Amino acid sequence: MALSRPRCPSPPPPALMLDELVEGILLRLHPDEPAYLVHAALVCKSWRRILSDAGFRRRYIDLHRSPPLLxxxxxxxxxxxxxxxxxxxxxxxxxxxxxxxxxxxxxxxxxxxxxxxxxxxxxxxxxxxxxx
Amino acid sequence: MAAPESGDGNNGAARMVTLISSDNTRFEVEAAAASLSQTLQLTILDGGGGGGDGIPLPNVDSATLSKVLEYCIKHAPAAANGGAPNATAVDRAELERFDNEFVNIDQSVLYSLIMAAHNLEIEGLQSLVAKKVADMIKGKSPMEIRRTLGFPDPTPEEQAEMNAHMLEYGWAYE
Structure with a gap:
């Protein structure tokens, strides 16, 4: 499996360079606090891209079942x-x-x-x- | 790691397999525990890893493999019960206690586990380490997240972009 090309000008540690590993982490941010996802989206460009992907949204809903009550x-x-x-x-x-x-x-x-x-x-x- | 004679399940002895870390350390472990790894499962089902042969794991060093196997050995009985539908509350509580303690480790070890769990496709471990990192970053600002996870300082362009977005999403910081 090839490592994703680092898109951030200042690259993250190697364990956080694979999109699917970062996605695994971000999927587990609890939906009761939507601000967590906003903060994560501002960490760097590649995290923003992962979070705005339709696939992420689908998997996030699958994992947490029901949308959060805001x-x-x-x-x-x-x-x-x-x-x-x-x-x-x-x-x-x-x-x-x-x-x-x-x-x-x-x-x-x-x-x-x-x-x-x-x-x-x-x-x-x-x-x-x-x-x- | 305990190393009883390799066998094929005869006389009640569990079948053992050998895994070889990137620094050439051999680990003998029950096949059921190693099979928590989707990557290893097929090889083991095909009879690999037994006898004098071992399965080489060029991407996992001995310190990390030892930690990974500690997880697999603890979780193998529950996994053998198909996710442990019959597990008692005590069993589940014990696994939860183990998991919490298991990820109470240095960040460099945690990162090695993230890579190993990914390479070996150990679903439960992948989930556990991802949850640990998520817990580390929740409630933190983007800059704090970067520092916590060991990102280098942002470039001026990245910093400017971060500031602009923070203005746009100011509600998230109140």
């Missing part, structure tokens, strides 16, 4: 208006917050990482990850 959406009622807030279940600060333009909206349901929010007139599907 948090939940909580409707906050204040002065007769309602606004959904994202409550993080992780120790890491959450990057998700509903756009400020959706005050007076309430969250109805969450499916597959998307949130259905509504006011009296409209229904909107919000994707917290992409903020669309």
């Amino acid at each position: 948090g939940y959406i909580h409707n906050i009622y204040q002065s007769r208006t309602c606004s959904p807030r994202f409550v993080s279940s992780s120790a890491t600060a959450s990057p998700f917050s509903p756009p400020t333009t959706i005050n007076s909206w309430g969250a109805l349901d969450c499916r597959h990482g998307r949130v259905l929010i509504h006011n009296k007139l409209r229904l909107v599907v919000w994707d917290p990850v992409t903020d669309d």
